[in-house]
Amino acid sequence: MKRKLPLIITFIIGSIVIISEFIPHRPFGTISGNLEEWFLIISGFAIILGQLSLFKVNFLKIKFKQTNWPYYVVTLVSFVVMVSFGVFWGTESSAGIFGHGYSIIATIGDKPFDYLFYNVYQHLSATMFSLLAFFIASAAYRSFIARTVESNLLLIAAVLVMLGNTSMGSALTGWLPPSLDFLHLPRVSEFIMKYPNTAGQRAIMIGAGLGLIGSSLRIILGIERSYLGGK
Amino acid sequence: MLHFFEVLGVWLAALFTFGIYSFLYKDNPFYKVSEQIFVGLSAGYWFIYTIYFILIPNLFLPLSENFGANWIKLIPAILGIMMLLRLIPSIDWISRYPVSFVIGTTAGVFFLRYLKSDVINQITATMINPFNGGDWVVVLGQILLVVGTITGVIYFYFSKKHEGAFGVTAKIGIYFLMVSFGAAFGYTAMARISLLIGRLQFLLGDWLGVITP
Known part of the structure; x- marks a missing residue:
């Protein structure tokens, strides 16, 4: 009862939230709306629990003169x-x-x-x-000791982005003719942020997103149950 | 009196600013006191914020103004109180029920949110014709975007050994990730330095009055 009921609650609540996305009609739509409101209230209590726990931990440290x-x-x-x-x-x-x-x-x-x-x-x-x-x-x-290709890329990207965002970077390449405008440091910085950086971030997001979806499914199906504690 | 408290506020801020910066020399009591005040005030601030901006408008007000229409909110209130029982070791297992509720909702919401925003939307945004764009800089950028995303995702596939053509592709993915980390580092460093400049402006302007803000 102490472990099985929480697992059942997690399964039912998680399933309702997911189903309501695909069937946004009664009763799922209404239940899902209520659940989100309840979630906010319980999360509020969870924040208070955190503060009270901080109080308790500090109080015990003082009591036992740690x-x-x-x-x-x-x-x-x-x-x-x-x-x-x-x-x-x-x-x-x-x-x-x-x-x-x-x-x-x-x-x-x-x-x-x-x-x-x-x-x-x-x-x-x-x-x-x-x-x-x-x-x-x-x-x-x-960390910026340039030993490998990877660390070189990291170093160059960081320096270009930092320079491109300062007035010094702008002044350094301000003399370039319009035909070489793409080498102007603020533009180089913008290019790095817009394309290779977005590509890397996007790969990380897709990877992390897939990981999160897998973890969510494991929790809803009761495979991952570490949140219930050790006992 | 008002002026006194204004000046006191500036002096308190300056004092604690120096308290935190004293850590640059070494860990010392002045820093530790400032740090603990930060922790205490931060916890206190979030405690009050939670009560005034989450619990009162979403729970206490609806229940006190129209109990008949909002009695169902007693359920999350009871679950919330059960959550607080975690502080009593002998009955802390009761908090598993509200925790399972929060975990279930979070898992369901995250499943949908990340499926849409981090997977489907990102894949959709990558499915572009890189040669549509006119300017050669844009075309080059779009090619890098498509190649970087695909090779980056391949790098995160660990069920197959990274060797041969697959290994080369994964290696290219690492290069893109490194550029991304470098750019993120540059941006973070800039943000921190701008905060540092803000602190110096406060000390030299608001506190000492040497510069005009």
């Missing part, structure tokens, strides 16, 4: 502060349990939740991703 536990206090405090602000005064477009908090908006310029979002979260997020620029540069130095 290595670096004070940092997990910081995680929990920032989580609780963000959630409390959101629950009490809501977000830009929604009211919280204390309403819209107009007096707070008059003082700090935003709702507390949005204040934290715009002044801390957004900046932290952008900085975290921009940090990758440095690591990409060092990774490129190591």
